[in-house]
Amino acid sequence: MQKWGEPSFRSDQIWRWLYGSLVTDPQEMRNLPLPLRQRLADACYIGHLPVVDRLVDDDGLTEKVALQTHDGQIVETVLMRYEERNTVCVSSQIGCPLGCLFCATGQSGYSRDLTAGEIVAQVLHYARALRREDAHITNIVFMGMGEPMLNYDAVWLAIDNLHHPDGMNMGLRRFTVSTVGIVPGIERMAESGTEVGLAISLHAPNDALRDQLVPANRRYPLAQVMAAARYYVEHTSRRITFEYGLAEGVNDSEALAHETAELLRGMLCHVNLIPINPAPGDTGVACDYRPSSQGRILRFQEILMAAGIETTVRVSRGRDIQAGCGQLRQRRETTDREEMP
Numbered sequence: 379m380q381k382w383g384e385p386s387f388r389s390d391q392i393w394r395w396l397y398g399s400l401v402t403d404p405q406e407m408r409n410l411p412l413p414l415r416q417r418l419a420d421a422c423y424i425g426h427l428p429v430v431d432r433l434v435d436d437d438g439l440t441e442k443v444a445l446q447t448h449d450g451q452i453v454e455t456v457l458m459r460y461e462e463r464n465t466v467c468v469s470s471q472i473g474c475p476l477g478c479l480f481c482a483t484g485q486s487g488y489s490r491d492l493t494a495g496e497i498v499a500q501v502l503h504y505a506r507a508l509r510r511e512d513a514h515i516t517n518i519v520f521m522g523m524g525e526p527m528l529n530y531d532a533v534w535l536a537i538d539n540l541h542h543p544d545g546m547n548m549g550l551r552r553f554t555v556s557t558v559g560i561v562p563g564i565e566r567m568a569e570s571g572t573e574v575g576l577a578i579s580l581h582a583p584n585d586a587l588r589d590q591l592v593p594a595n596r597r598y599p600l601a602q603v604m605a606a607a608r609y610y611v612e613h614t615s616r617r618i619t620f621e622y623g624l625a626e627g628v629n630d631s632e633a634l635a636h637e638t639a640e641l642l643r644g645m646l647c648h649v650n651l652i653p654i655n656p657a658p659g660d661t662g663v664a665c666d667y668r669p670s671s672q673g674r675i676l677r678f679q680e681i682l683m684a685a686g687i688e689t690t691v692r693v694s695r696g697r698d699i700q701a702g703c704g705q706l707r708q709r710r711e712t713t714d715r716e717e718m719p
């Protein structure tokens with residue numbers, strides 16, 4: 379605005395239109411002079427991402443959109459409605475280089491990092507949709523496509539924007555960043571003293587099994603991940619969430635539950651047990667794992683609770699809309715391939 383010879387308060391006005399009023403066109407910025415609106419419209423593009431696919435769960439509580447970036451890539455974003463919360467699950471990369479075995483994104487390779495603007499645009503998509511229903515986003519989790527710690531600067535710039543008091547004003551405690559255990563990222567987050575929550579996808583309590591399920595474990599073995607987790611707790615005094623996806627006969631035995639209890643004993647943490655989303659056959663997931671039975675999940679929980687570790691079983695959302703990360707992108711790409719002449 380200064381370069382254009384405008385008073386600096388114009389930038390505050392524009393910011394509030396973008397993040398408070400959620401406009402998608404400079405012409406809607408009614409307190410700006412008309413010539414300035416026109417100049418903005420000529421010079422700028424408000425980067426909302428068009429929806430190219432949308433799936434809604436049978437109960438209508440979970441939905442997922444495929445958003446298209448300017449270069450034709452697909453970004454997945456999920457909305458999960460709970461009684462008192464509306465959680466948006468955002469992506470941080472297009473694809474992912476880490477290749478976790480349960481994950482369609484991981485099996486489909488990596489294209490590029492998302493920009494901070496593209497991350498914010500996912501949130502604004504659902505902020506606009508919920509506003510039409512007189513509702514709002516309460517929580518944002520970085521658990522979509524990609525590993526947020528590998529795109530750290532863009533993720534944090536997006537969080538700063540969404541946290542800004544003149545914009546969406548989302549409290550930092552309403553964000554959770556989920557990682558498979560990228561140690562330098564966890565340490566960086568710890569040293570920032572942030573109030574943003576940290577979730578670590580554990581999935582196995584020993585290196586032998588975790589190396590298979592989460593290949594990043596070969597680079598950052600469990601001992602290093604746990605040391606980084608303790609470092610985070612020391613610096614932030616915040617409780618860590620460990621996510622443990624349960625697959626029948628793979629990582630859901632009683633022996634592994636006891637081993638997990640030993641690994642986490644005494645740590646300020648909480649465990650989320652998640653029956654994994656089965657991957658449909660056309661998604662490229664290199665395995666046909668099935669979610670653990672209710673009985674095995676409850677037994678796993680019981681063992682952790684007996685060791686004093688708070689453990690919840692997360693309801694796995696969106697099975698019938700392929701809400702496991704990367705599955706809609708896969709579906710889209712398969713469809714596109716089939717539609718090609």
Ligand code: SF4
Binds near residue numbers: 475
């Ligand atoms: S689970 Fe997350 S880190 Fe692992 S491959 Fe999928 S997107 Fe990447």
